[in-house]
Amino acid sequence: MSVWRLMLREIRHRKVNFGLGVLTVAVAIACLVGAQSLLQADRVITQHILADRQAEVEGAIAEKQAEVEKAGAELQDAMRKHMLGLGFNVLILPEDQELSELHLGGGLTATMPESNVDKLANSEIVTVNHLLPSVNQRIHWGERDMDIILVGTRGEVPIMHRGMKKPLLEAVAPGKMVVGYEVHRKLGLNEGDAVTLNGEEFTVSTMHPQRGSQDDTTVWIDLAQAQEMLGLQNLIHAILALECDCAGDRISVIREEIAGILPGTQVIERYSQALARAEARGYAKEAADEALAREKAAGEERLAQEAAGRAEIEQRHAGLAAVLVPLVVGASALLIALLSYVNARQRREEIGILRAIGLKAGQIMIVFLSKAFVMGLIGGVIGAVLGLAILTFQSESPLPVPVSEIVRSGPVTSALVLAIVLAPVLAGIASWLPGLIAARQDPAVVLQGD
Amino acid sequence: MLELNDVKKTYRGASGPVTAMNGVTLKLNAGQFVAVQGPSGCGKSTLLLTAGGLMHPDGGNIRIGDVDPYSLPPDKRATFRGERIGFVFQQFHLVPYLSVLDNILAAALATGTSTKDSVRTRANQLVDQFGLSHRVHHVPNSLSSGERQRTALARALLNEPSHLLADEPTGNLDRENADIVLDAMSDFASAGGTVLLVTHDELAASRAGTVLNMRDGQIA
Ligand SMILES: Nc1ncnc2c1ncn2[C@@H]1O[C@H](COP(=O)(O)OP(=O)(O)O)[C@@H](O)[C@H]1O
Ligand SMILES: [Mg+2]
Numbered sequence: 001m002s003v004w005r006l007m008l009r010e011i012r013h014r015k016v017n018f019g020l021g022v023l024t025v026a027v028a029i030a031c032l033v034g035a036q037s038l039l040q041a042d043r044v045i046t047q048h049i050l051a052d053r054q055a056e057v058e059g060a061i062a063e064k065q066a067e068v069e070k071a072g073a074e075l076q077d078a079m080r081k082h083m084l085g086l087g088f089n090v091l092i093l094p095e096d097q098e099l100s101e102l103h104l105g106g107g108l109t110a111t112m113p114e115s116n117v118d119k120l121a122n123s124e125i126v127t128v129n130h131l132l133p134s135v136n137q138r139i140h141w142g143e144r145d146m147d148i149i150l151v152g153t154r155g156e157v158p159i160m161h162r163g164m165k166k167p168l169l170e171a172v173a174p175g176k177m178v179v180g181y182e183v184h185r186k187l188g189l190n191e192g193d194a195v196t197l198n199g200e201e202f203t204v205s206t207m208h209p210q211r212g213s214q215d216d217t218t219v220w221i222d223l224a225q226a227q228e229m230l231g232l233q234n235l236i237h238a239i240l241a242l243e244c245d246c247a248g249d250r251i252s253v254i255r256e257e258i259a260g261i262l263p264g265t266q267v268i269e270r271y272s273q274a275l276a277r278a279e280a281r282g283y284a285k286e287a288a289d290e291a292l293a294r295e296k297a298a299g300e301e302r303l304a305q306e307a308a309g310r311a312e313i314e315q316r317h318a319g320l321a322a323v324l325v326p327l328v329v330g331a332s333a334l335l336i337a338l339l340s341y342v343n344a345r346q347r348r349e350e351i352g353i354l355r356a357i358g359l360k361a362g363q364i365m366i367v368f369l370s371k372a373f374v375m376g377l378i379g380g381v382i383g384a385v386l387g388l389a390i391l392t393f394q395s396e397s398p399l400p401v402p403v404s405e406i407v408r409s410g411p412v413t414s415a416l417v418l419a420i421v422l423a424p425v426l427a428g429i430a431s432w433l434p435g436l437i438a439a440r441q442d443p444a445v446v447l448q449g450d
Numbered sequence: 451m452l453e454l455n456d457v458k459k460t461y462r463g464a465s466g467p468v469t470a471m472n473g474v475t476l477k478l479n480a481g482q483f484v485a486v487q488g489p490s491g492c493g494k495s496t497l498l499l500t501a502g503g504l505m506h507p508d509g510g511n512i513r514i515g516d517v518d519p520y521s522l523p524p525d526k527r528a529t530f531r532g533e534r535i536g537f538v539f540q541q542f543h544l545v546p547y548l549s550v551l552d553n554i555l556a557a558a559l560a561t562g563t564s565t566k567d568s569v570r571t572r573a574n575q576l577v578d579q580f581g582l583s584h585r586v587h588h589v590p591n592s593l594s595s596g597e598r599q600r601t602a603l604a605r606a607l608l609n610e611p612s613h614l615l616a617d618e619p620t621g622n623l624d625r626e627n628a629d630i631v632l633d634a635m636s637d638f639a640s641a642g643g644t645v646l647l648v649t650h651d652e653l654a655a656s657r658a659g660t661v662l663n664m665r666d667g668q669i670a
Contacts, residue, residue, distance in 0.1 A: 001564040005552070354559070356543075358531045358557070358559075360528050443504055444499045447504065448496075
């Protein structure tokens with residue numbers, strides 16, 4: 001015999017009371033562990049979702065970044081190829097050239113000696129970087145029955161005092177022909193085709209894409225051949241001066257300098273298509289930059305929204321748990337106290353006699369508290385298992401991580417430990433007062449009935 | 451030795467105070483078997499509980515051996531009861547979920563000797579002595595009244611007390627079992643113990659060495 005045995009026998013004798021107590025503890029602990037592990041599952045799910053979104057957003061941004069970089073690279077390339085420096089272009093024409101002719105038809109009639117270009121090239125000119133002499137005349141292509149602008153060009157003439165530079169524009173080789181978009185489209189030309197232009201043989205070497213300008217109806221050939229065909233030997237219509245750069249009122253400075261070298265010429269500023277294209281690309285890059293910024297902002301927004309959404313869910317769950325858990329635990333404690341009190345009432349007689357035959361109040365208390373402890377321990381373990389089962393069978397979408405991972409994570413493990421420690425303590429506290437009342441009861445009262 | 455000196459007890463009943471003992475003086479020496487006989491309600495149970503250290507009297511004093519049990523703090527008094535007094539009641543008051551043997555051994559929980567071999571041996575001796583061998587693992591409600599009272603008697607004797615106090619121990623028993631219980635009480639007195647029996651039953655009282663009559667809270 002021992003107090004322990006006394007307790008176990010009593011538990012066996014009043015199974016229902018004990019079973020209800022265990023069940024009550026189990027419900028409280030299941031609620032506690034369930035809530036704790038669901039909240040932890042929330043956190044783990046949030047981490048997963050946000051990490052996924054982050055990766056998506058980063059991917060989208062990286063894509064945009066690549067686009068922007070590509071746009072930037074294209075721009076640079078375009079600058080190198082087409083844009084003629086950061087300066088601007090001027091056209092040097094004979095003084096008597098009607099400008100309306102240039103604007104109306106693209107062809108020119110007034111000429112000047114080709115030597116002008118050499119004069120310029122050999123001069124100490126500083127405002128101009130590249131020189132391109134040309135003949136430009138509107139002609140009828142007899143064989144093809146089409147009006148075109150024929151441009152003869154010999155490519156860039158190096159400016160002597162600056163040394164050779166990489167030419168900005170390629171010359172057209174003798175016997176070769178570069179054709180504008182409308183020309184090759186209308187005539188059905190292909191690269192490598194042999195064509196005859198007013199009796200002269202050419203091979204199509206390059207076909208330009210559509211530019212939406214005079215260039216589309218232009219055919220470029222070697223300057224010397226063009227001069228020959230047009231009967232303009234050693235004469236040119238214009239010199240295109242590229243990458244002019246100077247400070248201040250640019251055009252007047254250039255005009256002054258060129259007039260000093262080549263009297264009898266006029267200088268007009270030419271809008272550069274290359275520049276326009278560069279500008280367009282600049283816009284494209286700007287647009288891409290903006291898109292990138294937008295993408296970043298949108299990504300951040302999406303992340304923030306997702307995080308806010310998850311935070312709201314978590315908060316709702318936490319709020320619910322904050323109300324539900326204390327409620328259930330409190331109600332359980334009350335119920336355990338009640339069950340304990342009922343038990344103490346049932347035991348009045350036996351406790352009375354045990355006190356009469358000499359057991360101390362403390363021994364009676366130990367019987368009660370150790371029973372509560374056993375009840376709490378069993379209920380705690382069952383409750384913990386039930387709580388984890390809630391997590392496993394929760395109706396929401398399947399967890400993105402195994403339950404074991406959530407269980408292993410700090411908060412749940414400590415909740416489990418806490419629950420299993422807490423349950424006996426809780427049951428003990430709830431049984432304390434009824435136990436005390438039972439232990440303090442006057443044994444004489446039950447023995448007097450005889 | 452058991453001594454009561456001018457002991458008084460008044461209950462605060464629902465319809466006013468009830469005086470159960472009105473100056474009881476009584477002395478039992480070791481080896482004496484004294485019966486207090488009287489009609490129902492004359493204060494016998496009150497006398498027994500007060501004498502047994504279970505109920506504070508309102509006046510007078512009590513000595514068990516050379517100790518006033520009410521001068522002891524509650525836990526010491528409980529242990530004192532466990533060591534020095536055996537109780538037997540009409541209603542047996544066995545613990546319903548303990549076997550016969552465990553009910554007997556429960557008395558040793560008071561003295562902290564419940565797991566000692568010597569105590570177990572004594573418990574088994576008592577089981578044999580009161581003819582309970584075939585019932586040793588039974589719980590009280592599968593026993594007859596006689597078996598229950600014999601179990602209670604064995605519990606009362608386990609710690610080898612110096613005093614045995616019995617309140618109507620034969621009230622629920624047939625003649626044969628009543629004799630077993632009364633014989634055991636005589637034997638206890640013969641062995642030097644002090645026995646106080648309170649009963650309204652003349653036949654039971656007649657087995658005592660001394661019979662005192664009680665009327666309205668006083669020994670006549
Ligand atoms: N707890 C109590 N409260 C009030 N009156 C009581 C109480 N216990 C006993 N009495 C009364 O005290 C008197 C003596 O009772 P008791 O000692 O039980 O007598 P007996 O055992 O001789 O029948 C009776 O009148 C009884 O009604
Ligand atoms: Mg009575």
